[in-house]
Amino acid sequence: MAFFFNRGRSRQPSEVARTTKELICRLLDKQPKVTSPMTARIQSLTKPQAEEELVKQLGHMKVIVQGTQEVNTSPEQVHALVQATLQEDLLLDLAQLIHILPFEARKDTQTIFSHILRFRPNNYAPDKDPPVISYIVHHRPEILIELCRGYNQSQSSMPCGVILREALKFDVVAAVVLYDQSQPGEPAVRLSDLKPNLPQTGEGVFWNFFDWIDKSNFEVSADAFTTFREVLTRHKNLVTAYLATNFDLFFGRFNSTLIQSDSYVTKRQSIKLLGEILLDRANYNVMMAYVESGENLKLCMKLLRDDRKMVQYEGFHVFKVFVANPNKSVAVQRILINNRDRLLRFLPKFLEDRTDDDQFTDEKSFLVRQIELLPKEPIDQSKSTRNVPPGVNTATVA
Template identity: 30%
Template sequence: MAFWWKKSPKSPSDYAKLLSEQLNKFETASTADSRRKTQDECSKYLTGTKHFMLGEVDPAPSTESLDELFGAIYHTDLLYDLLAHLTDLDFEACKDVALIFSTCLRRSKDNKLVTVDFLVARPRFIALMLRTTELALAKSNSNDLFLTVGSVVLECVKYEQLCRLILKDQQMWKFFDYARQGSFEVSTESLQILTNTFTSHHKLVSTEFFSQPVLLSRFISRLNKLIAHGNYVTKRQSIKLLYNLIMVRAYNQLLTSYINSPENLKLIMILLSDRSKNLQIGSFNVFKVFIANPRKSKQVLDILIKNREKLLQYFENFNTDSKDSTFLDEKDYVSQEIEALPRLVSSGSEPYLGSSPQKNLVN
């Protein structure tokens, strides 16, 4: 391809060097015109770098020239500078940045993920990346910018070493806030980031996150808040995430902690009463795990016993039009387990569901 810039790259390393020079000009661009000019120049160099990196130039770049380009990217700390100035770039340029990031992360040489190793040695990159998601929400094109940064986060999560750094960063917790309070696009992207972060590397999450009681408790609290106070989509995706997590064999700490909590059980039973059939089914999937627990805590058992009759009547009429044999078998099992619970001799204490501010399970 032909280059239309006033200053054209003479060597592969020039792509990184010239782009770095343009990014630094944002620091001194004091007028709208100067910023727009810097934006245009950055866009051109980003396009050129992308095409060269993907081999979309004539002649096609050799292995040696690509090595030179990537070496210059690391030497100039270009990936950090791109993130630092992402909010200064226009939309198309931001998309090119995301593509360059994903291409760099896949870079392998001598059976080593070169870029991943480079970033692991520089944890400030991950800290900046997560902080940029917050900065993006303050911009006029916040949704598009957040989704762009989010795509970079999702790429990083794929690699265990980088996922470890994300889990350790306090900024990670803000994705729970974005999921509950953000726009539809921001909420969905945030939940996807949380889902991928906690489901991509089971051993890492189990040994370095859920094994710590403080982090485990905080995680459950944040996820419950999404289930209780999110919009419909947030609730549905959050309850699905919860079920998927407690079904992971390696996450026994999460499973045990969650299904032995009476407050968690109350939340799931409230959701069983939701008007949405999808939320009812989602909460049923979690509720059946409470029921199947052979070592229920006393508090959980008390709630189930107090609500025995209401639960039996509820499940008698629950999703009766389903033809799913697996679901029907599970519903029968749950009903049998509830039927086997002791009957209350006295109704001296008010059942939880009867005093719920939500719609009762049984009208």
């Protein structure tokens, strides 16, 4: 179909953004807030025609931000498109609409988003967050929340995940994702309104990741877990404070939903992530709180007896933190003492076919020795734990 947008001339970024906005409005049966001479013609299109033209406009936007083998990008054109995109609020529209776009258009949208998020004008201070990132967290955090909700549909899970992980390179984005508690249709939290010391309700967008990981199809689950892990391991100071404030809620859900998932992949990856979190020096206080719990130890000991060897192996790396901790709680001591004989019979034969893993063999020997040295009865060591300096690494076998 020869369409009236093809004029045989180079179109300005502002015009491309304006046309894209009006085509989106047509697809969503919305009247644009600002009309143009093109509005009536766009509104007269059928939805298949509007979708076809939207795909073309997104392709044009991708060329502007990325260029081609024959055409280099122009920083001035990119800057103009970025400004026009923000003015038209296109990022929010695209985040909401991406799941209904054709496959190639979803890929183009992913490319456009990623380039715009990291765009820095000439002479822009390299130590500052890119301007679009700053704009989003201060003025339009709904964009981030809609990208997270892209995991509600399998079509949008991968492109939204790629975009999110580009944005999550920045602490301010991770903070919004962690602390937003808005529901669909409500404004998202602005960076200036965050209340990090206020415990979470468990109903914000971050908490949806547990269900996206555990209850979705493999493609959605895998991508959601990658993003989830990115949030929890990249921004150490932010996450340490978050986990301290929301310790019971977070680990209660982590243990019940992910560690005990029916999915082998989810279970294994989650145990490995738990080990990474606990053994990170930045999370020392979080680790100490986790390994004080007898219930957490019981859960970990069940993993050692799982019928899948890799689950056993990942579970071992969490179990060793409980045993290696020199300041075990009474509850943990009691469980280990009551199971001492069984553990001393079990551990030497545990995954004994890993003969080429010298570190694992040494760690098993270390744990056997620690269990042998346990007292006959639990000793209350709560007073001594108050004097343990933060720099001490209790996971000496890590």
